[in-house]
Amino acid sequence: MTGLLDTLLAGLALGAVYALVALGFVIIFKASHVMNFAHGSLLLLGGYLTAVLHDDLGFAGALAVGVLATAALAGVIDRVLLQRLPQDPKAAHVATIVTIGIDILLVTDLARRIGGDLLSLGDPWGDEVRTLGPVTVADSRLAAIAVSALVIGVVFALFRYSRWGLSLRCAAEDTEAAALQGIRLGRTRMLAWCLAGALAALAAVFLAAFPATGLERTTGQIALKAFPAAILGGLASPVGALAGSLVIGLTEAFVITYQSDLHVLGDGLSDVAPYVVMVLVLLVRPNGLFGAKGAARV
Amino acid sequence: MPRASDEASTLRVENLDVTYGRAVSALRSVSLDVPPGSVVTLLGANGAGKTTLLRAVSGTLRLHRGAVTAGAIRYGETVLDGQDPVAAVRAGVVQVPEGRRVFAALTVDENLRSGGLGLGRRTPERIKEGRERVFTLFPRLAERTRQQAGLLSGGEQQMLAIGRALMAAPKLLLLDEPSLGLAPQMVERIAEVVREINAQGTSVLLVEQNAGMALALADHAHVLEVGEVRLSGPAAELARTDAVRRLYLGEADATEGATGHATDETAPGGPERGAA
Ligand SMILES: Nc1ncnc2c1ncn2[C@@H]1O[C@H](COP(=O)(O)OP(=O)(O)O)[C@@H](O)[C@H]1O
Numbered sequence: 137m138t139g140l141l142d143t144l145l146a147g148l149a150l151g152a153v154y155a156l157v158a159l160g161f162v163i164i165f166k167a168s169h170v171m172n173f174a175h176g177s178l179l180l181l182g183g184y185l186t187a188v189l190h191d192d193l194g195f196a197g198a199l200a201v202g203v204l205a206t207a208a209l210a211g212v213i214d215r216v217l218l219q220r221l222p223q224d225p226k227a228a229h230v231a232t233i234v235t236i237g238i239d240i241l242l243v244t245d246l247a248r249r250i251g252g253d254l255l256s257l258g259d260p261w262g263d264e265v266r267t268l269g270p271v272t273v274a275d276s277r278l279a280a281i282a283v284s285a286l287v288i289g290v291v292f293a294l295f296r297y298s299r300w301g302l303s304l305r306c307a308a309e310d311t312e313a314a315a316l317q318g319i320r321l322g323r324t325r326m327l328a329w330c331l332a333g334a335l336a337a338l339a340a341v342f343l344a345a346f347p348a349t350g351l352e353r354t355t356g357q358i359a360l361k362a363f364p365a366a367i368l369g370g371l372a373s374p375v376g377a378l379a380g381s382l383v384i385g386l387t388e389a390f391v392i393t394y395q396s397d398l399h400v401l402g403d404g405l406s407d408v409a410p411y412v413v414m415v416l417v418l419l420v421r422p423n424g425l426f427g428a429k430g431a432a433r434v
Numbered sequence: 435m436p437r438a439s440d441e442a443s444t445l446r447v448e449n450l451d452v453t454y455g456r457a458v459s460a461l462r463s464v465s466l467d468v469p470p471g472s473v474v475t476l477l478g479a480n481g482a483g484k485t486t487l488l489r490a491v492s493g494t495l496r497l498h499r500g501a502v503t504a505g506a507i508r509y510g511e512t513v514l515d516g517q518d519p520v521a522a523v524r525a526g527v528v529q530v531p532e533g534r535r536v537f538a539a540l541t542v543d544e545n546l547r548s549g550g551l552g553l554g555r556r557t558p559e560r561i562k563e564g565r566e567r568v569f570t571l572f573p574r575l576a577e578r579t580r581q582q583a584g585l586l587s588g589g590e591q592q593m594l595a596i597g598r599a600l601m602a603a604p605k606l607l608l609l610d611e612p613s614l615g616l617a618p619q620m621v622e623r624i625a626e627v628v629r630e631i632n633a634q635g636t637s638v639l640l641v642e643q644n645a646g647m648a649l650a651l652a653d654h655a656h657v658l659e660v661g662e663v664r665l666s667g668p669a670a671e672l673a674r675t676d677a678v679r680r681l682y683l684g685e686a687d688a689t690e691g692a693t694g695h696a697t698d699e700t701a702p703g704g705p706e707r708g709a710a
């Protein structure tokens with residue numbers, strides 16, 4: 137019983153962090169029809185900046201710089217690079233390929249800087265654990281759940297109530313009709329990239345925190361778990377990204393817990409599990425959990 | 435109402451050429467004016483270039499790989515050709531697109547909120563004023579604010595599309611075939627609304643294939659044929675010309691000889707033009 141609750145909490149914490157990444161991925165897709173394969177490297181950049189700056193600026197200051205710088209870079213990538221591509225029907229595909237190039241550049245550079253190190257981000261939670269009734273849980277995991285829930289709540293409120301959120305939903309549904317209302321398509325889209333970059337940088341904190349031992353050059357590969365979360369959620373649906381992330385997070389936690397019982401299926405099952413779940417969900421619901429028909433139109 | 439002079443709120447289209455994709459010429463040397471307070475209609479068959487003209491004014495040609503290649507569009511002092519759509523909205527020129535194009539997944543309320551997003555931050559009072567104006571014109575929308583726009587009837591969607599545009603407090607409203615696909619009763623209702631909006635001081639450029647409705651509403655009319663203005667004149671006079679009656683008012687055999695006093699800008703339309 138205790139094992140089950142522990143696993144549930146661990147899954148929730150994982151899912152909460154995946155949600156930060158997947159939500160950004162989905163917001164970018166909704167705003168620009170681009171699959172941002174540079175998402176993992178943006179995350180790594182945010183984490184790296186926080187790691188190298190926290191001695192001087194303190195954790196909060198370093199995180200603020202990391203988040204803002206990553207947001208800025210994401211915005212610049214979209215505005216300066218992707219929005220300049222000829223905006224014809226294949227623009228989104230070309231842009232998607234361009235993000236793969238950006239990812240390779242960024243990851244190569246950051247990996248060179250990080251080398252084989254494990255960088256501490258100087259987060260305040262350390263390896264503290266606390267006992268809540270029958271379960272023992274790491275502070276870092278509670279923080280991941282609480283912060284993600286708060287931030288995701290804010291993002292959803294922005295989506296629903298802010299002028300930017302309304303602009304984005306209008307533009308996603310009908311670009312020309314949105315333009316006719318005077319909505320600035322380029323700016324709306326760029327801000328979506330900025331927000332997604334900020335979310336990715338924030339996620340890096342929790343990926344490097346306990347029980348992980350720090351930021352490493354491969355931390356960005358987490359995105360490979362957030363992509364299936366986004367896709368099984370419906371790719372253009374923020375709610376779907378949330379649901380998909382929780383499904384993936386819980387699946388992974390359970391697979392890790394019961395891996396020894398499942399060893400006939402081979403090691404590394406927890407890395408494969410997100411994709412297995414994605415394929416299974418898509419077999420039953422081809423548009424994803426929350427995908428409207430045609431929501432993934434490009 | 436506007437303290438600006440007449441000149442400051444006249445839409446002036448001069449010798450406009452529009453090309454799609456560098457090759458397809460859609461408009462050639464089109465000129466027309468919409469003076470303040472007036473209703474001007476632009477008639478023409480499918481493919482004549484009516485929508486293209488509105489796109490040129492509202493700045494959305496680029497979304498269709500089109501461009502103004504010659505001529506000029508001014509609204510008062512503001513140059514509109516080659517500008518972003520934001521420029522038109524800010525200048526007070528707002529287009530209601532053909533086929534309504536409401537945001538189907540959004541609520542009626544959100545659709546109205548989207549209108550005038552280009553004006554920047556507005557005070558809640560101004561937004562409330564706009565909403566009240568819309569609900570006075572379209573009481574039916576007031577009862578459905580939380581409903582998804584996609585679930586409205588065609589007529590209601592047309593009302594919402596017009597209401598959304600009114601939220602930007604336009605001085606000039608561009609309407610692209612508002613009667614398209616609507617039942618005759620609803621067409622009549624839309625006509626009343628256009629009259630009412632005009633009476634409140636907004637000028638209207640009304641694009642239509644339904645010439646009967648449009649000519650009854652308009653002060654001035656232009657007929658577009660394959661990208662060129664063929665006829666221009668006061669709406670009442672144009673309604674009496676042979677060509678218009680035959681081609682656009684569905685009278686197979688217009689026997690009254692008079693071509694009215696409308697200026698036929700090219701050679702007078704002979705019987706050989708009845709090919710439509
Ligand atoms: N996006 C486009 N690309 C190329 N040609 C177009 C495009 N839109 C319209 N056209 C052409 O321009 C001409 C005028 O079209 P349009 O302005 O839509 O006419 P109308 O609104 O009077 O029916 C037509 O010949 C049409 O085929």
Ligand SMILES: [Mg+2]
Nearest residue numbers: 484485486532
């Ligand atoms: Mg048209």
